[in-house]
Amino acid sequence: MKRTGMLFISLLIITTIEAKEKKDPVVMTVAGKEIPLSEFIYIAKKGNSVDAKDKKSVENFVELFKIYKLKVADAEALSIHKAPKFEKELGDYRKQLQESYLSYKSAEDSAVRVVYERTKLIPGFKHILFYFPGGEIVPKDTVEVYRKAMDAYDRIKNGESFESVGESFAKDSLRKDVIYAIQERVYPLQMLKVLEDKVFSMKPGEISAPLRSMIGFHLFKLDGETSNPGKVQVAHILNAFSSSTPADEEIEQTRRTSDSLHQRALAGEDFAELARQYSNDTITARRGGLLPYFGLDEMVEPFEKAAFALRNVGDISAPVRTRYGFHILKLMDKKTEIPFEETESRIYEFMKRSERNFDLYRGFDEKMKARHGYILYPEAYAELQRLADEYFPTDTSFFYRGMEMAKPLIRFDSIDFMQNDFVDYINRRPTSAKTLSIDFMQEIFDLFVREIVTEMEREKLEKDYPEYNMVMKEYYDGILLFEISNKRVWSHPADEQEQLEAEWIRELTEKYPVAINRKVIRKIGKYLN
Numbered sequence: 001m002k003r004t005g006m007l008f009i010s011l012l013i014i015t016t017i018e019a020k021e022k023k024d025p026v027v028m029t030v031a032g033k034e035i036p037l038s039e040f041i042y043i044a045k046k047g048n049s050v051d052a053k054d055k056k057s058v059e060n061f062v063e064l065f066k067i068y069k070l071k072v073a074d075a076e077a078l079s080i081h082k083a084p085k086f087e088k089e090l091g092d093y094r095k096q097l098q099e100s101y102l103s104y105k106s107a108e109d110s111a112v113r114v115v116y117e118r119t120k121l122i123p124g125f126k127h128i129l130f131y132f133p134g135g136e137i138v139p140k141d142t143v144e145v146y147r148k149a150m151d152a153y154d155r156i157k158n159g160e161s162f163e164s165v166g167e168s169f170a171k172d173s174l175r176k177d178v179i180y181a182i183q184e185r186v187y188p189l190q191m192l193k194v195l196e197d198k199v200f201s202m203k204p205g206e207i208s209a210p211l212r213s214m215i216g217f218h219l220f221k222l223d224g225e226t227s228n229p230g231k232v233q234v235a236h237i238l239n240a241f242s243s244s245t246p247a248d249e250e251i252e253q254t255r256r257t258s259d260s261l262h263q264r265a266l267a268g269e270d271f272a273e274l275a276r277q278y279s280n281d282t283i284t285a286r287r288g289g290l291l292p293y294f295g296l297d298e299m300v301e302p303f304e305k306a307a308f309a310l311r312n313v314g315d316i317s318a319p320v321r322t323r324y325g326f327h328i329l330k331l332m333d334k335k336t337e338i339p340f341e342e343t344e345s346r347i348y349e350f351m352k353r354s355e356r357n358f359d360l361y362r363g364f365d366e367k368m369k370a371r372h373g374y375i376l377y378p379e380a381y382a383e384l385q386r387l388a389d390e391y392f393p394t395d396t397s398f399f400y401r402g403m404e405m406a407k408p409l410i411r412f413d414s415i416d417f418m419q420n421d422f423v424d425y426i427n428r429r430p431t432s433a434k435t436l437s438i439d440f441m442q443e444i445f446d447l448f449v450r451e452i453v454t455e456m457e458r459e460k461l462e463k464d465y466p467e468y469n470m471v472m473k474e475y476y477d478g479i480l481l482f483e484i485s486n487k488r489v490w491s492h493p494a495d496e497q498e499q500l501e502a503e504w505i506r507e508l509t510e511k512y513p514v515a516i517n518r519k520v521i522r523k524i525g526k527y528l529n
Contacts, residue, residue, distance in 0.1 A: 027520050028066065031073035031512035037520055040065060041527045042470040052525035062521060068481065070508040075480035086479060093475050101465060102457055107363020112347045114359070116340050118188040118200050121225045122296070125186070125199055128152060128166040128219040130210075131177040136392040138437045142212075148178070149210035149217035156207060162221040185226070185296065189350050193359070195220075214435050229296065230336040234307050235271060235289035237261055240280035240325035251321075258319035258326035265316050271330045280325065290332065303327060355433065358446060365446075368453040375411040380419055381445075383407070388437040393444065394430045399423060412452060422448055 024036040044050045044061055051057040080086055130149045133141055148169070155165050166180030173179075188196060192213050202208065202222040210217040239258045241250060261278055265271050272288025279285040296304065306320040310331035317329040351360040358365075368374075383405060391398035402423030408416035425448050426441070434440040461468045489500045 025517065025520050027517050028062075028069070029513075029515040030066065030069040031077075031514075033069075033073065035069060037527065038466065039470060039473060041524075042467075043474070044524075044528060050524075050528060052528040058521065058524055062516065066514055066516070067505055067508070068477070070505075070512055070514070071484055072477045072480050073512050074508060075484035078484070080480055080483050081476070086483070089479060090476060094472060097468065097471060097475075098458060098461065101461055101468060102364070102454055104361075104364035104367055107367075108348070108360055109344075111356075111359045111362065112344055112351065113340065115188045115347050115351070115356075116343055118196075119338070119343070120228050121200075122185040122187065122228050123199055123202070123225050124184050124223045125182075125202075126162055126166065126221045126223060127179075127181045127183060128162075128169060129179050129181070129216055130169075130218075131179075131216040132435065136394070136435055136437070136440075138392060139389050142217075142436065145217055146210060146212075149219065153207075153210055153219055156219070162207060162219070166219075187297075189347070189354075189356075193355050212436075214433065214439060228337075229308055230334065230338060231293040231295045232307050232310070232331060232335075233293045233333040234291055234310070234329045235275060235287075235332055236281070236284065236291060236303075236330070237265075237271075237275045237279045237289055237328045238281040238325055239278070239319075239327075241323075244323065254326050255319065255321075258328060262316070262319055262328050265328060265330070271316070289330070293333070293335065300324075303329075307331070355443070358443075361450065365450050365453065368457060369449070372412045372453055372456055373414075374449070374453070377408050377410065380405075380407040380409045384409075384419060384422070384441065385438060388441045392437045393426050393441045399427050402426075410449065410452075412456060417452065 024038050026034045027037045027040040028035040043065065049057075050061045075081065128149075130145050130152075132145055152165050152169055156162050163180075169178045170180040186196075186199065188200070190196070191199065192215075194211065194213050195218060198208055198211055198218075199220060199222065202220065204222055204224045206222050208218070208220040210219060212218075237258075239254045239261070241254060246254070261274055265274055272290075275289030276285050279289055281289070284291055294304075294307075296308075298304070299307065300322045302320050302322050306317045306327070306329055310317060310329065313331050313333060315331045317327075319326040319328055321327075348360070351357060384402065387398055387402060387405075391401075403420045405419035405423065407419050409419045409422055410417050422445065426444050429447075430440075430444065431447070432440045432443040434443055488504050489497050492500055
């Protein structure tokens with residue numbers, strides 16, 4: 001089967017899904033609407049409130065279920081389910097529920113944990129960066145930059161020091177298109193992914209070959225790795241300077257005041273009380289000088305060094321000078337290793353909103369590719385790559401020439417998606433931060449594949465996951481039940497609600513016909529067990 005003119009992926013997918021009916025007896029008909037046994041059993045099992053061996057228990061549940069459905073029917077009769085507020089709430093929940101099915105949680109956890117494990121060691125490195133020309137570029141624009149990077153690499157391999165080569169290229173760069181930098185430490189999620197992956201995989205002393213990113217070619221030399229000391233929490237007393245340029249006399253006077261407070265703290269006076277009385281940091285003074293937990297590179301350097309130099313909880317530092325004044329620190333707590341659970345959500349949210357989403361969702365993507373018989377036609381993709389060698393994928397020339405390409409590009413579940421389907425997709429949503437044409441196209445292609453397979457799964461949810469239908473139905477009924485109950489009963493004074501409830505139920509039983517399939521009810525035990 002072939003598909004062209006890709007207007008909406010969902011329209012391409014839905015036509016391939018065949019519904020398979022399963023026998024599901026009707027247990028009850030309420031207001032002309034048939035209630036399948038599966039829904040009745042789902043609700044019965046969920047509350048564990050029905051004893052299938054006790055006839056009275058079964059009958060009580062049947063009666064409650066009937067009233068529940070009558071109330072829902074009453075809400076529908078009032079068109080509550082057509083109100084914009086209702087449709088939005090139901091739509092938001094449907095999207096949220098679908099996302100829980102359209103994911104591979106264990107694989108996502110593994111991807112997050114890879115980043116978490118990197119937080120335990122802090123690499124430091126030297127770095128030479130050869131910038132690409134600005135803007136959107138094609139591979140031919142990178143050739144000269146690559147040659148320059150290889151020249152630097154060859155000089156280093158032939159015995160020149162990394163430092164001297166880096167300084168030489170940076171010095172000779174008239175357009176400032178080469179930089180040499182020393183990075184004492186770096187943490188996960190602070191660099192482009194391709195660079196982070198490289199740096200965190202290197203060994204101390206190792207020098208990388210030219211590595212391409214979206215901004216240029218990079219050479220790295222890993223100087224070493226240190227263990228992450230974790231986070232500390234301190235309280236402090238600040239004796240502040242009156243300005244950013246204090247006179248020598250003020251500096252000395254502030255030092256003497258701090259020395260005096262330091263001696264009082266060492267002598268056993270309550271540190272928190274001293275902070276409340278004498279600290280010029282008015283925000284923390286109210287809390288006894290207490291600061292939030294912090295790690296490396298989160299405070300000014302002298303303060304940070306003094307804080308991490310404290311070994312035991314309760315230790316108090318000598319006065320430490322920063323640009324703000326003199327601080328006396330007391331160690332309140334130390335976390336040498338931050339638990340995974342404390343950082344998991346932060347890492348996950350960052351990955352979800354960045355280029356690292358491909359790492360996060362790779363497990364789902366690969367699982368779905370296998371499930372739907374994914375096939376890539378390499379030559380068809382290579383033809384598009386050759387087009388991207390000439391034109392950036394958002395260029396109109398790329399679009400018009402690409403739309404003439406009609407070979408199968410990928411296949412899912414016996415459906416061929418053509419080259420021009422993908423070109424049309426690029427034109428509809430050119431979303432990538434990549435500035436090199438072939439990288440841009442690859443990222444959009446990965447999104448194209450994910451969107452197709454996700455839509456395939458979305459269309460099959462109701463067929464493949466019966467519990468999905470049940471949860472959605474329960475939520476639909478639940479919103480209606482809440483709205484109608486609030487209107488008829490709960491919005492009235494509490495002492496009137498019991499009578500209003502009874503009157504409403506009598507009205508419902510007279511207003512809407514109910515037919516109960518007693519034959520199915522008598523066999524309910526075999527379905528509940």
